[in-house]
Amino acid sequence: MPEALDRKGDRALYLQIADQLREQVVTGKLAPGSRLPSEHSLMAAYDASRDTVRKAIGVLKAEGRLDSERGRGVTVRTAPPVERLGSDRLARKHRKAGKGAYLADLEASGRTAEIAVTVSTEKASREVAARLGLKAGERVLVRSRRMLADGQPLQLAVSYLPLELVKGTQIEQHDTGPGGTYARLEEMGHRLDRFEERVTARMPSPDEAKSLDLGPGTPVILVARTAYAVGNRPVELCDTTMAADRYELLYEISAQ
Amino acid sequence: MPEALDRKGDRALYLQIADQLREQVVTGKLAPGSRLPSEHSLMAAYDASRDTVRKAIGVLKAEGRLDSERGRGVTVRTAPPVERLGSDRLARKHRKAGKGAYLADLEASGRTAEIAVTVSTEKASREVAARLGLKAGERVLVRSRRMLADGQPLQLAVSYLPLELVKGTQIEQHDTGPGGTYARLEEMGHRLDRFEERVTARMPSPDEAKSLDLGPGTPVILVARTAYAVGNRPVELCDTTMAADRYELLYEISAQ
DNA sequence: AAGTGGTCTAGACCACTAC
DNA sequence: TAGTGGTCTAGACCACTTT
Known part of the structure; x- marks a missing residue:
């Protein structure tokens, strides 16, 4: 599922992972309310350390796109009524x-x-x-x-x-x-x-x-x-x- | 300078450090444009690991209070003209x-x-x-x-x-x-x-x-x-x- | 009980800035 | 060149939710 990462280039690994996850969120491939793969799965999928995966998720949380809860997982944030x-x-x-x-x-x-x-x-x-x-x-x-x-x-x-x-x-x-x-x-x-x-x-x-x-x-x-x-x-x-x-x-x- | 941290309590170490730094920023003890102690100094001052100190700084960056530059250090953000x-x-x-x-x-x-x-x-x-x-x-x-x-x-x-x-x-x-x-x-x-x-x-x-x-x-x-x-x-x-x-x-x- | 995310540590290497 | 922050890894323990 994940595309290849450039491990030599300038762009940090965690930013590349964040880019791929963001793409899936904005295109709706990861629907609002749905759960992301666990950190463990993402580590395996991207062959990256846990910290790197967590940092990528942190970027999207700071953008207001993801939420995480201890024990439950990471979910795509749903838009509240305006x-x-x-x-x-x-x-x-x-x-x-x-x-x-x-x-x-x-x-x-x-x-x-x-x-x-x-x-x-x-x-x-x-x-x-x-x-x-x-x-x-x-x-x-x-x-x-x-x-x-x-x-x-x-x-x-x-x-x-x-x-x-x-x-x-x-x-x-x-x-x-x-x-x-x-x-x-x-x-x-x-x-x-x-x-x-x-x-x-x-x-x-x-x-x-x-x-x-x-x-x-x-x-x-x-x-x-x-x-x-x-x-x-x-x-x-x-x-x-x-x-x-x-x-x-x-x-x-x-x-x- | 830093106050004692509660290493047993519920509140995470990095949040307590962030609280202390925020206090210094909002009260002006750390003036806009001024530099924070280096990560190394903060590690020593708080007796915490580098990651913990960095996480505290990250909290304040996400609040828009601090900026950091590689090689230069961490500075208190100055308000731009409105x-x-x-x-x-x-x-x-x-x-x-x-x-x-x-x-x-x-x-x-x-x-x-x-x-x-x-x-x-x-x-x-x-x-x-x-x-x-x-x-x-x-x-x-x-x-x-x-x-x-x-x-x-x-x-x-x-x-x-x-x-x-x-x-x-x-x-x-x-x-x-x-x-x-x-x-x-x-x-x-x-x-x-x-x-x-x-x-x-x-x-x-x-x-x-x-x-x-x-x-x-x-x-x-x-x-x-x-x-x-x-x-x-x-x-x-x-x-x-x-x-x-x-x-x-x-x-x-x-x-x- | 198993699986999840949250915190913390220690160490390594790198890129950049300042002197 | 020395000092700074940026990235990445590996491992540990904890708190919480789900089953």
Whole structure:
């Protein structure tokens, strides 16, 4: 089955083996969910040492193509279902009456959704202060959320609001009520005008990987949102960390 | 310097070493650009084998925190400059007269920019046909670009346009002229209405890593854009692949 | 009990960089 | 030339899953 390896050339043995395995994965010859031959078989098939075979497998794990489990073997990773997150999710008219948009959308698609919330206050870091237009050291309300769908974690979100703005309001509670934080802000007279989202991606820290249950080779998408009230005052930040293989963000842009 | 390792516990030695090195990197005790002790020194410091030390370093390379070069040593990766890509880059009024927006923006910031373009025609794949509202097998014009700034590759972009729409126009040329493809389309009567961008991220293929000159542990951001003319007809696709550590996308969203 | 992947060691040779 | 990281091997023990 394996093609011949070039043992004299420049390209490392383990990279050549990785190339051959990758080829079989991307062409579907090794179907998603199927098992690879054991390390022992691959050693024999390629006449290579165990370390060399393991290194080849490690390359494909780092690319997010393979998973391995002790005692079970190495399998081709299956693509998880993808959430499409439209930019209209922030529109006023889409603010769900009953629960937050996250819960409503997911349960509409027939899945169980959970959110774990912790609320606290702290002094604004230099970065948070700058983004909210506060003086460093002013206090902010911090709402941390971990969202799950069907038991699987999908995203982590941390919101920051000027404490002076939200003290004594329902935004300090675990449940911010129908329509969520944004609905409460508007009721208080802070009519929202626009949102700004900055998007990038990177590899997760071990903590993030654990709490999002990320496989190796899975990056995270970072969305840093600022909500501006009419008059251009920033009233909320929301930094979201999501599993890149489980999300697709959709933005509409006018040509004007 | 190194703290004691737990040689009995559950956590693997190489992970404990990785933890200690990571701590030094994130706190800045090991500054960006600085060199780590050699593998030999680390072996002695931690009383571990070379493979174990190398595995610890490998963990941090996969996280995008360290780089290594044969003969030179292991260094803390320095953050590259970040391009901010605003969604207003697509607005009609921002269409630069002289050259494409990419070149104009970069040279305005005092850097040298290059684009390598190849143009061809091919039969639309099932996916491209679906996105462009064509029948599978209809021909499309394919424009592939590789953009560099100061010699460093920043992004790869592939555009697809219905051939029937652009046959015999300047869009088939390497240089599409002032204002680029979108300006030509509008001159031809296809007034643009809106763009849709779908954003996600994943680890690069080896080919992508090579042509974007990506270090290990650096994901790519994928932006799949569809340009719609008035009347909701899709007239162009543009799929962009960019180095995640060199880009930040900025979107403005109305609260309405 | 047998088979799987996970960790760790020791040693060898090589290619590259810096001096 | 000395020192660095890159590759490859061989063998050992362990933790876990499957049968």
